[in-house]
Amino acid sequence: MTTPFRHRDTGPIRPVADADIDVPEDLTVGQVAALVGVSVRTLHHWDEIGLVRPSGRTPADYRVYSGGDVARIHRVLVYRELGIHLAEVARLLDDPEVDEVAHLRRQRELLTDRISHLHEMVSAVDRMLEAKQMGRPLTPQEQSEIFGTEWRPDWAEEAERRWGDTPQWTQFQQRTAAMSRKERQQARADGETLNADLAAAKRLGVRAGSAEADVLAERHRAMISQAYDCTYSMQVCLARMYVEDARFTAFYEEIEPGLAAWLRQVIEANARSHGVDPDTATWQ
DSSP states (O other), rough: OOOOEEEEETTEEOGGTTTTOOOOBBOOOOHHHHHHHHHHHHHHHHHHHSSSSEEEEEETOOEEEEHHHHHHHHHHHHHHHOOOOHHHHHHHHHOOOSSSHHHHHHHHHHHHHHHHHHHHHHHHHHHHHHHHHHHHOOHHHHHHHHHHHTOOOHHHHHHHHHHHTTTHHHHHHHHHHHHHHHHHHHHHHHHHHHHHHHHHHHTTTTTTTTTHHHHHHHHHHHHHHTOOOOOOOHHHHHHHHHHHHHHHHHEEEEEEEETHHHHHHHHHHHHHHTTTTTTOOOOO
């Protein structure tokens, strides 16, 4: 027996193979509507346009549907489910020159191709969901939403080369991948605000080790910790990179001349106050 399918508007539709069997004669429009899963209004419309007209009448002169009429309705539903306009459906059903069986076979082939394509799309979505949950790498656009338009993709490559085998890198991938676009944009805004505050403090002559400088160092570490758990020792390693890697130095120099070196001093002084020796600090 053919498997039933559901029409987008009308609910379950019985298969065409069942249309010519066990269908009582002289069904009212309401009975047919309940039987095939369409509205009474739809059946009235099909009657008005001549697509499916009830062929019988009761003694009281009410129009009723025969088994053959119901079979025609099922064929209409199949064609409509395939996306064929009602005018074309009427031509297919009424033109004796049309090979309806051959046409249905062709439509079945098209449906099979569509189902195969949809299965491929489902698989692609599944892969995207898995990547999102597992923490796949950020796209360049997503990176810029977090780190700003000045962010360069090779910085992420450098970070992966240095720390790709660490738990922190895994955290970074997972946490940033799970961020919504709004959260990424907020992280970028927070970073820009912090950089502006760092530059302002440097211009004002805030000294490393002061209470104000320590607050800024803690804000910097908290910002990094949104992506992965950043210890004081790790923060010192980052600050060291800001000075030793020309690409990072240029980034901070553009914000404020001398900012990279000043930020390193601030971070190292704060780490020292928490028992970390900047000279021997490692990624741990």
